[in-house]
Amino acid sequence: MLRLTVVVPAYNESAVLAAFHARLAKVLEQLPLSCDVLYVDDGSRDDTWAIMQALAAADPHVGTLKLSRNFGKEAALTAGLDHVDADAAVVIDADLQDPPELIPQLVEQWQAGYDVVYATRAARAGETGLKRFTSAAFYRTMEVLSEVAVPRDTGDFRLLSRRALKALAQLRERQRFMKGLFAWIGYRQTAVKYLRDPRLAGKTKWNYWRLTKLAIEGITSFSSAPLKLATWTGLGASVLAFLFGLKVLLKALLRGDPVPGYPSLMVVVLFLGGIQLLALGVIGEYLGRNYNETKQRPLYFIEEEHLPGTQHQERP
Template sequence: MKRVTLAVPVYNEEEAIGPFRAAIEELRDELARRFEGGVRLDVLFVNDGSSDSTVERILSWREDTTDVALIDLTRNFGKEAALTAALIEAEGDAVVPIDVDLQDPPALIADMVELWLNGAELVLARRTDRSEDSLAKRSTARWFYRLHNSLAKIQLPENVGDFRLMDRSVVDAVNALPENRRFMKGIFAWVGFTPVFVDYKRPVRSAGKSSFSFWKLWLLAIESITSFSAVPLIMWTYIGLMISMLSLAYACFIVARTFVFGVDVPGYASLLTGILFLGGIQILGIGVLGEYVSSIYSEVKRRPTYLVRTRHGLSPEGSETAKTMNSKQRTR
């Protein structure tokens, strides 16, 4: 029997647990019908520091089945850390990261599993219609993919989120990467493997509201670029060279004009403009450098990506992968 684990990070999603449970029960029936009981479906929740009754509702679900497990983190570490925890702790032959809000339709997983059983190592769910998202969200997503793919060598497939099916070989490759600050979409793309696409229309949220503000999305975009591209650093070499050449050209112009027309008194406006412009360029360059230094500072401390308070339905020490990674952490 093949085992598929759904990796589900949750943060204050008490209203969405009920509809998600109903959708998963329908998915289980579909898998049993289509694959004649040859596929087992587990659900692994990672509670990322929820302050509502999310944990209680998951534990209530767990009382009715042994196929639901919960990892309760000690605080809110962020979705990327929660997803990392889910991938490390998941023990299925294939793992499917999915959000609990049903914007990633669980019914699509049956098609993904069929492709996996036919030999696909990586099945990506691609959004072909995002009309249910706001215009601002669609526009910023489009700009983000274009900016990232123009700056980074690792190309992100457009309109593909975390919702995907990964064979165990893919999950092990992702878990083997050592960095603490993890932009998961970039990591998924970095490990490679040949993808197979399944297209779908993105629906509205089943309940609750998204916890991702514009500021969080902005910080995530910066993290993605600084994690997978050195272009923002390299470009300042060329900006500095261009400003130096323009300054030399302007100096030559001033010398030539002085020989022809004599010495004049320059205006303060042009001098102030030049000082402010160069000062702004320098501060901007320092800011870009600071982003990379911040990433280096975070990595060299080697703090764990997440900490677990309790596990429900899992080994108290965690999976074999988690044990190995924790052992590496302690020896650093």
């Protein structure tokens, strides 16, 4: 019988984890597959780990991983997928915005021959208009800048075949943007549309600051367009400054006007200085990424693990 593992990264999700598992278990019971669940605790500070342990103790098909600290969702997701030994894996968040009841449709498309089946949001309930706008703007910007087609309005909720999992395991970059990596590996991919629900309980961990950092991560991971933009912006600023200087010189030679003084000089200096700082910031972002990659640090460390069907283990 084919085996399916559901990977659930979680950080401070104690308020919703039990309700999530109850809904997920009902869905998995109806699938004609051998199913198990792997929960990954990304250094939670509430009772998330205790609830995960209780779920694992009550159900032999539930496994748990506890990271040594909060490494971030991308690393937690990577840790879970690294420990999957199944014919396919489903990635889903625990906040119940992504309905577990959609998993049978993902499995159906996988059995039809697709290696990656991603869930695309047709609507986003429970989110502000500003967040919907910024999310749409990000995905459309990625379409323009990136050479890899990242699906619009699509999060991490998806199914990956064994072949896709093996390909993904070879991508060990430290600065990880999983939505881009899922698309980058290629293979046959298709979408299943759904209506996204509001969060059942608890608070979102994705404020605008973290979302902005993720957006920068995605753009710099899969596009060098910002570097090219900095080059062209610098070139354009230089042309404008040259034309402005030429205008001032011609006025002084032909009309005898005095050379403009302090105000115009400050405008030019501040304009060119701003452009230079912007270009240096873009270059610094890419240099920082190279710096982090050269250190070759592990993506995560596991404090405890309890895989489905195994005994509880603790790593030194």
